[in-house]
Amino acid sequence: MTQYEPVIGLEVHVELNTKSKMFCRCSADYFGKEPNTHTCPVCLGLPGALPYINEEAINKCLQIGLALNCSISEKSLFERKNYFYPDLPKGYQISQYRWPLCINGHIEVEDENGNALMIRINRAHQEEDTGKLTHIGRETLIDFNRSGIPLVEIVTEPDFHSTAQVKDYAKKLQQLFRYLGVSNADMERGDMRLEANVSVGKSNGHPKGVARSLPNYRVELKNINSFRFMVAAIEYEIKRQIIALERGEKLTQETRGWDEDKKCTYLQRSKEEAHDYRYFPEPDLPELILSKEKIQKLKDSLPKLPVERAQQLIEMGIPKNIAFASVVTVQRADYIQRAIEYSKARGVDMVGIVNYIINRNIYARGVPPEQAVSDYQTQTTNIISDQGELEKLAKQAIKENPRAVEDYKQSLLSSGDESKAGNPNAIQVLIGAMMKKTSGKADASKLQGILKLLLEK
Amino acid sequence: MKLTEEQVKHVAKLANLPLTSEEEEKYSEQLSKILDYIEQLNSVDTKDVEPTFNVSGQSNVMSEDTTVPSLSQEDALLNASKKEKGFFVTKGVFEEE
Structure with missing residues (x-):
């Protein structure tokens, strides 16, 4: 029997937590607010309105790119992506296409067996979010509060071969956004959204991870607003495609959604109807020139990232799994750090205290780290009190x-x-x-x- | 350069314009003429000329991340042909498009 291997690429959209929108000064704190109360001529696409670039958003996009080991483009341009849809009042989205801010990065992910795999990042670019549509019966309601919220799109090369790797990637990105403090990255609120390109190729004779020719089609999984559903959709799609190939069917480029009731993917758009976006440089926005000094300054200001913090713990002799569990959030990593320093000053076993905090889930109980160290001492040592x-x-x-x-x-x-x-x-x-x-x-x-x-x- | 009927239909669809068959014929001719006109530009030698994307000559024009008050909901919806409970209303769109 032929061996098939899934080939998966991901596009992640993340909303930045700036105070104002990407191209106007409307408040970006839109979640749960009254509809259409955070708008102005720019984000409503009214005639004559002119956009203005939010510098803080650019900095946050660059931080993401740097944390993903991307090269930062010295010159960057915005372009118009043209299409008609009611959530897009201007008739185009201001995005980036040929001159993205960040290109050619990479990030390491793990599969279910803990095997590491390098995922190449094609680009991380800056764009704006669209309005929110609510479909009710034969009508669609539009709220433009979300229109123009800064959005960063991160595109990988088709380097994933299993949903376990996809899961780990999404988890690591979310963690990265939170460490950087650039987004709340809450999937349920839609701060972070996932799209997948899925195809399956014959893997005969190819050792895992070796570059091979890609399948000549890909199925885009879109508009799936939960991470769990996305994983289910990818798994379903892999099975569906293998069955189709086994039957000798020819698969083509198309966009599919996920039907949670029927637990299957369904066709949304075939290749013939594929969009023709006619990108062209946004004439209302001057180019961005990013000096080496500015990039270096941003690089130097990056906080210590989870991998680096975990590495420090591993070097102290803390087991790998405990080390990574210790740095899941910045808050937890800081807590552990305080406990370590407190232990160090008192000659308490530092590896022991970290194991104790993680294994007994002490952090979640709201015990101050100093107290945790004392408790640990009492529990593990015969106190000299004579x-x-x-x-x-x-x-x-x-x-x-x-x-x-x-x-x-x-x-x-x-x-x-x-x-x-x-x-x-x-x-x-x-x-x-x-x-x-x-x-x-x-x-x-x-x-x-x-x-x-x-x-x- | 003559645009085919198919190309005109495609462009009209992308521009969200409903064209009658007479209009398709008419615009096919007009668009072809515009392309011919643009075609003349190709005769200019631009080998050593940097492309111009923006004529302002400016770069890095950005603003601080501060907010200003938005329009009121009433003002935002002023020009809407149909509105309901603070929303703009349009005829149903589905993911199939």
Whole structure:
């Protein structure tokens, strides 16, 4: 039997979270607002209205491109994509075609077995969103609040071969958008939308991942507004196409949607009706020239991305799966980082604390990281709380850290008031020293009391 | 250069213009003449000339990400031939187009 291999390319649209729209100053905070209350002549496509580029949106598009390892074009232009549809009041969408902002990037994804695969990014370009249509009976209602919201389209090469890879890609992109802070990337709200190009090719004799000739058709899966449905549609499409090829049918280029009730894809548009967009440069918008300095500045301002943060944890000896689970969101990664730093200062096992936080889902419980470290210590160590033993430790610390002791005494003297506390940092240094010595097993609060007594004698 | 009837029909469809067969004939002739006129430009040697996309000579004209008040819903819908509950209304469109 012939072996078939799916060939899948993805287009992801993501709405940027700027304050204002892409080409006018209407508020971009449109979700759930009264219809047609966030519009102006520009985003309603009224005659004579002139667009203006939102610089913040351009910067966010560039950040996405840089995070996806793209080259940034020195010169970039907007073009008009012409077609008629009620959600597009101007009769064209301002988009990019021949001069996109970002080209030729890549991102690594994993399949269900954890095998890595490099996905090539063809482009990440800037465009504007369309209005929202609601179909009711024989009529269609239009809300233009969404018209002109900055949208970035990210197009991959047809490098995916399974839905597991597609899932991982979508998850990683969403994570990236959130790390960069450029979009909420909420699929249910439509902040992030997915389109797939699916075909199947004979894979006989080709080792996986080796470039081969692509099938001479592709089926576009569009207007599918849930991630789960998209995966179902791709899986259905792969089966449908293999069956058709086995029967000797010839497949052609077409656009299909997903019928959730019948659990199947259905034809929306065949090749003969394919759009002819007649792109041409937008005469109302001057070109963008991006200097190397500006690009470098943006590059330098990128936050640490999940892969990099996970890598740091792995280098500390944290297992790969725990490391990646630790950096799922910026907030969680920051939490873990705080816990690590707190542990480090106290000589607590850093690998242990990360494992503890992830495995017991401590982060989700709203426990402060410092508390988590203390809890972990209590649970995992035999705390030294014996008065005599602690005193011995305290005396040793005082002997070995004359500078901290001096600092503490100085601060007491300068305050001139014995009831006031001495420099708390100096005490912390001493506690830290003993924690290290005891692998974090000393009772920190008791120690503090003993140290104060000894130092203030 | 003579445009075929098919080409005129295609262009009319893309421009969303319903043409009668007389109009198709008429525009076929007119459009062909326009193309002939443009064709003359091809006789100019532009080998060493950079394409011009914008005559303003400007670049990087951008604005800050700040908002200004939008039109009221009433004003936005002022020219709509049909409206309902704050929406523009058009005859039904379906994904099949």
